[in-house]
Amino acid sequence: MSQYTLNVNNVPKTVDVADDTPLLWVLRDHLHLVGTKFGCGIGQCGACTVHLDGVPTRACQIPVSSVGKNKIITIEGLSKHGDHPLQQAWQELDVPQCGYCQAGQIMTAVALLKKSPQPSDQEIDAALEGNLCRCGTYLRIRAGIHRAAEIAAGRNA
C-alpha cells in the first residue's frame, strides 16, 4: 500500500492503495467516481475510457503507480453542467439504450473531435473501434458525433 495524490477532474485526491491497483478501481472503489465502468479488465471494451493528459486511455490498464502527475479527466469532469457538445448531442438524439458503455464512447469521441472537429464516418469508425456497445447503438453514436460537431461549430462561431 502506498499513498498517491492524483489530479482527478482538476482536484487533487489522495488514496492509499496497492501499487498495482488499476486507475479504474481507484476511481470506482476509492474515489466513488463510478461513471468510469468496468467491462472486461483487459482493455478490450473501452467502457473504462478516461483522459490522461487529454489522451483517451483504458483506466483498467493503467496501474495507479504509473499515473504520476498526469491530469485525469473522467466523464464526471467532462463539463461542469453536463453540457459538453457530446453530452448534449447524446441526449438530443437519445443515443443510449442501456447506457453502460456510453461514458467510454463519449470520452473517446471527445478526443476525436479535438483532433478532427468535423470527422467523417470513416474517422468515427476508426476512432471508436475500441469501444464496444452491446446494445448496438453504433448508428446513433455516429450521428451523435456528427451532431456534437455541429453544436461545437455553432458555439465556436
Next chain:
Amino acid sequence: MSANAPKNPSRRDFLRTSALAGGGLVLGFYVNAADSAAKRVAKPSRAQALAEFKPNAFIRIAPNGTVTLVSKQPEIGQGIKTSLPMVIAEELEVDWKDVVIVQGDLDPIYGSQSAGGSRSTPTNYEEFHRLGATARTMLIQAAALTWKLPADQLLAKDSAVHHPATGRSLGYGKLAAKAATLPVPAAGEVRLKDPRDFKLLGTRIGGVDNPAVVTGKPLFGIDVSLPGLLYATYVKSPVFAGKVVSANLDEVKALPGVRAVFVIEGTSNLKGLLPGVAIVADSTWAAFSARKRLKVVWDEGKTAAESWKGFAAKADALAKQPGGEVLRNDGNVASALDKSAKTVEAAYSYPFISHASIEPQNATAWYKDGAVEIWAPTQNPEAGQKIVTEVLGIPKEKITLHITRSGGGFGRRLIPDYLIEAVAISQRLKGPVKLTWTREDDLQHDQYRAGGFHFLRGGVDTSGKLIAWHDHFVTFEHIVFKDGQPKLEVGSGANLSGDEFPGRWVENCRIEQTPLACGIPMGPWRAPRSNVLAWVFHSFIDELAHAAGRDPLAFRLEILGDKGFLPGTGEQGIPYDVNRMKHVLQHVAEKADWGKKTFPRGQGQGIAFHFSHRGYIAQVAEVNVSKDGKLKVDRVVVSTDIGAQIVNLSGAENQVQGSVIDGLGALMFQELDIDKGRIVQSNFGDYPMIRIGDAPTRVDVHFLKTDYPVTGLGEPALPPLAPAVCNAIFAATGIRVRQLPLSRTDLSWS
C-alpha cells in the same frame, strides 16, 4: 424502510418515496438529478405528504405540482422506464417536463415485475392508460368541486384543469389535496383518450436516465455504494456445478486487503447457487488480486469430458437416423420428396453463444438480523426473491429488493444465480457486500444460447411450389430444477415447436427432435429459439427458392398463402396472423425496391421475415462482399407491425436498429467452444463482439400502424436479420452460409 416493516398499502409507498427523496443511501440512485422536476423533489413534510394525491401505486402528485410516476419493470436498455410512464402521462394530461420517474422496488403492489419475452408493453399498456385516466378524472372532479361547476365543462391539459368558458385554471399541485379526498371512480366512469388526441405517445422522447448516463452518475447495479461495503469475488468450477474438494483458504486469507475467504457448498442447480469459494476484501481489486493466488481442487463431476467437437460428431451420427421425438408429421414427406422435381439437402449448425452484457453480473446484499436488502441489476426480481427464500431460508417478507438499472440484459438477467451468490456471501459476513463477476466469470458462467444442428431436406414440385419439408433437429438438454426436483429438460431457448414457420404451411412436413444431454447451463438469449430458427429456416427456404428458380419473395408469399389466422399453439400460445406477415413482407419489399435493382457481382439483396413475441417483422439486407471475402452490410430495411401504437418513437427505432446490429454481431462473430466440459473462451479478446466499423451504413425502420393490440419490441426485430444477410450474401456471391458464425465460411469470390 426495513425489510420486515409491516406492509400497509395505503402508507408504505409514501414512506418509500420520502425515504428515497430524503437522502439516505439510495438518493442519487433513483432520482434523475438532471431533470428539472427532480430538483423540486425534496423530502415532503407530513402535512405535504397528506396533501399528496396518490390514486394508485404508480402516480403521486405533490402540492408543488411534481408528478412522480413509478416504473415497475426493470430497465435493461429496452427503454421501459421511459415508455410505460409515457402512457400514464398521456392520459393524465401532464406536461412531460413535470414528471419524475422513480424505479419501483420489488413489491406485489405493482403486479409482475419481470422484464422478459417482450411482454412489459403488451401486459401493461391498457392498464397504464386506465391508471392515468383515472387520476385525470379525479383531478377534474376536484376542480369541479372547487369551482362548483359541472365536470363536463372542464378539461385537463398541460398539468392543469381548465374552465375554457371563463379561462380559469388550476394546476394539478393545487388540486392534489382535494383530489386525494375523493373516491376512486369505477372503471366505467373513466374515459380513455381517443388515440387521435395523443400528444405524447408516438413522439420521440429521450430516455429518462440519459442525463445521468452522459454525466456518469451512479445508476447501475455495479455502482451501488453503502457504508462499510466490502467487495467480493466468487470462484466457481470451470466445469459447471463442480464441487470444492479443497482450497488454500488460509494462504489467501493472509493476502493484503482480504477480510474473509470461505467455501459455499451450494447446490447443483445450474440456475441457482453453485458451489464455490468466496473471497471478500476491502476493494474489488484486492479481491481480484487475491483470487489469482487461490488454488482449488474441484470435483468436476460427470460432464468434465464434454466437448463441442464431441457433440458435433454425435449430431452427425444422428443425422440420418430418425429423431427421438416427432414434433410434427403432416402428409407423407418421404413420398413427397420422391415426387419432387427438385430437392435440396443441407445441414445447418450454430454454436453456443454468450449474452456478454458489458456490465458484468453483480449484486449487492446486506444481511442483518435475519433480513436482507438487495440491490441488483435483474430482469426478474421475483425469481431472485424466490430462490433466496428456497436456498438460503430467508422468508419473503424479510427480503427487500431494489431493482437497479442493468447494463444490458438480453435475457441473461432473468436468471438469479449472481444475486443469490451475493446474498449467500452477505449472510455469512452479516454485513454489506458487493459481488462483482469478472468478465471471465461472466463469459464462462453464462446461461448460454444453446448451439444446435438441423438436418434438412426439402422439395419443390414442377411448378416451383414447396411441397416437402423435413427437419431433424439435434439440440441440447440439461438438468433443471422444478420445485427443487431435478429434471432433464431441453434447454430454455433450445426447443422447437412443430408449429414454427414453415411447420404449418407445408403439405408434407416432418419435424423431429433429438436432444443431447449436456452439463452446460442454457437460458433465454434475446428472442429465444427465434434468434437462430429464423436463420436456419429462412436460409433453407432461400435455397429451395433458388433451386426452384423462383424469386425468393414470391416463393415466400406463396408459402404463406391464404392461411389467414392460425390459432396460438406452442410455447407462447400466440396466434399467428398470416395476413399481417404478408403485409410487412410486401411492405419491406416495396421500401427496399426488391427486384427492381440490379447489383454487380459481390453485391445483393436478401429477404426474410419472422413472427415472434407478438411482432411481425420483415427485413431486406443489402450487402457488399469484397473479392477477398470481407462483408459490409450497406443497408437494412425493416418493416414492423407491432400494433396500433408506437409508444416512444425514439426508443422503438433504437430497439429495432439495436436488434439489427445485435443480430449482425451474433451472425458475424459470436462463438463459444466447449472442451473438457468448460467454455474455452474467456474475454473479448477471444470472444469478439461487433464493433462500430461493422455496423450497417444504414438501417431504415418502418412502423406499420395497424388495428391490433400494442406489443413489445425488445426482441422481435432480431431474428430476421441473420437470414436476410445470409440470403443477400448468396445473391451477391453464390456462397451459402450454413454454419454460424460467419467467420467459419470463406466468402471470397472471383
